[in-house]
Amino acid sequence: MAIGVCIVEDDREIRELLSDLVLASGQFDFLGGFETAEDLMRAFRKLQPDVVLMDLQLPGRSGIECIRELKLKRPETQFLVCTVFEDNERVYEALLAGATGYMLKSSDGNSLIEAISSVHRGESPMTGVIARKVIENFTKRKPSVDYAEKLTEREREIVEYLSRGFRYKEIASQLGLSTETVRTHIRNVYEKLQVGTRTEAINKIYGNK
Amino acid sequence: MAIGVCIVEDDREIRELLSDLVLASGQFDFLGGFETAEDLMRAFRKLQPDVVLMDLQLPGRSGIECIRELKLKRPETQFLVCTVFEDNERVYEALLAGATGYMLKSSDGNSLIEAISSVHRGESPMTGVIARKVIENFTKRKPSVDYAEKLTEREREIVEYLSRGFRYKEIASQLGLSTETVRTHIRNVYEKLQVGTRTEAINKIYGNK
DNA sequence: AATAAAATACCACTAAAGTAGTATTGAATA
DNA sequence: TATTCAATACTACTTTAGTGGTATTTTATT
Numbered sequence: 001m002a003i004g005v006c007i008v009e010d011d012r013e014i015r016e017l018l019s020d021l022v023l024a025s026g027q028f029d030f031l032g033g034f035e036t037a038e039d040l041m042r043a044f045r046k047l048q049p050d051v052v053l054m055d056l057q058l059p060g061r062s063g064i065e066c067i068r069e070l071k072l073k074r075p076e077t078q079f080l081v082c083t084v085f086e087d088n089e090r091v092y093e094a095l096l097a098g099a100t101g102y103m104l105k106s107s108d109g110n111s112l113i114e115a116i117s118s119v120h121r122g123e124s125p126m127t128g129v130i131a132r133k134v135i136e137n138f139t140k141r142k143p144s145v146d147y148a149e150k151l152t153e154r155e156r157e158i159v160e161y162l163s164r165g166f167r168y169k170e171i172a173s174q175l176g177l178s179t180e181t182v183r184t185h186i187r188n189v190y191e192k193l194q195v196g197t198r199t200e201a202i203n204k205i206y207g208n209k
Numbered sequence: 210m211a212i213g214v215c216i217v218e219d220d221r222e223i224r225e226l227l228s229d230l231v232l233a234s235g236q237f238d239f240l241g242g243f244e245t246a247e248d249l250m251r252a253f254r255k256l257q258p259d260v261v262l263m264d265l266q267l268p269g270r271s272g273i274e275c276i277r278e279l280k281l282k283r284p285e286t287q288f289l290v291c292t293v294f295e296d297n298e299r300v301y302e303a304l305l306a307g308a309t310g311y312m313l314k315s316s317d318g319n320s321l322i323e324a325i326s327s328v329h330r331g332e333s334p335m336t337g338v339i340a341r342k343v344i345e346n347f348t349k350r351k352p353s354v355d356y357a358e359k360l361t362e363r364e365r366e367i368v369e370y371l372s373r374g375f376r377y378k379e380i381a382s383q384l385g386l387s388t389e390t391v392r393t394h395i396r397n398v399y400e401k402l403q404v405g406t407r408t409e410a411i412n413k414i415y416g417n418k
Numbered sequence: 419a420a421t422a423a424a425a426t427a428c429c430a431c432t433a434a435a436g437t438a439g440t441a442t443t444g445a446a447t448a
Numbered sequence: 449t450a451t452t453c454a455a456t457a458c459t460a461c462t463t464t465a466g467t468g469g470t471a472t473t474t475t476a477t478t
Binding site: 152153154155177178179180181183184185188197 | 453454455456457458459464
């Protein structure tokens with residue numbers, strides 16, 4: 001069964017160029033070219049594409065937002081960004097949103113065709129320049145602040161239980177405390193972390209984001 | 210001025226194969242092949258290579274340790290890993306240590322030659338498979354497919370919001386639903402995952418550690 | 419055309435989480 | 449020694465989360 005491919009690109013000429021490329025290769029099932037993110041989003045459910053070749057700068061909703069939403073709906077679809085930009089910020093955003101490949105419009109046709117197969121195989125095609133940006137971005141990512149350090153021993157202990165989904169009274173009985181004490185500790189933790197719920201606290205400390 | 214290249218590889222046959230490749234290309238100034246990390250480290254100061262082609266599994270000190278030390282001494286030198294391994298952990302470690310390219314021994318000669326020029330130009334040559342691992346490593350939040358698969362589109366979407374700590378009514382307004390609908394979806398999610406709280410659901414899907 | 423699954427929505431209820439204020443005790447420390 | 453911090457604990461209250469039952473509409477599938 002052929003790989004279903006959609007293209008989102010506002011410039012008509014480029015869109016047709018890409019469509020021709022995909023069609024001419026004979027390896028894909030071309031499902032359609034779209035001018036805007038909204039157009040794709042409307043058709044997405046019906047088409048269920050395997051790969052979406054996506055420009056980032058679009059009229060209306062940005063390609064990045066579009067990827068974020070659609071990737072949630074259907075994680076199997078691979079989003080291959082194809083744009084003229086290769087600035088750090090955009091690459092980073094796109095990948096965080098769920099893109100798994102990042103190519104430049106200046107790439108030659110064969111590379112693009114190969115990139116489409118490649119993302120579909122579960123790889124992440126990208127140029128060496130972009131790969132370097134990705135690496136720089138993620139080797140520099142430091143654990144910002146160690147929130148856990150702000151907490152006392154007891155608080156850390158309790159947060160650990162919190163993160164496992166224990167109830168206040170369960171934590172209390174585990175640690176031999178009163179439920180009210182647990183409640184107080186948690187209140188203090190939230191105050192220190194500047195959060196208001198269990199989930200926010202866990203995300204802040206264990207960095208689930 | 211030609212690019213100065215060193216090779217570190219314990220297998221003599223492969224080392225000579227790589228040396229020949231580098232020499233035959235005519236693009237590089239081949240500075241020497243080394244059997245161990247220690248050997249390179251002794252000669253490093255004198256040679257001041259632009260690019261080091263480096264195996265990771267070596268007798269004595271590991272390639273990763275070697276990169277860590279030498280990259281500190283001379284950041285201009287680009288370390289291009291060339292190994293048989295492409296497991297997540299090793300890729301991650303090598304890049305953190307200061308490698309900027311990661312190729313497989315199974316690559317063909319031309320790709321390797323091109324990769325050497327590429328790292329020297331400030332790019333990060335790597336295969337699509339490795340790029341995917343890098344991306345996965347730094348975007349995290351890889352929902353366990355087994356559980357996520359059991360959920361419908363809408364449910365996955367809502368769980369994502371849940372995991373970020375949104376309240377029912379916040380999710381509802383984000384998605385343009387009634388709070389009661391959100392509540393119903395979440396109830397169904399809990400039923401499918403056999404859990405009873407938000408935190409348990411998140412841990413089951415996104416994996417707590 | 420009939421059926422199943424997904425998405426939507428409501429009511430009523432209980433349990434748990436979170437907010438606010440306060441207080442006591444022991445240990446460390448300025 | 450006076451003070452701060454960590455740990456303990458209480459009352460009283462509001463908000464959010466989770467449970468159970470039910471029902472309508474749309475979309476896919478047989």
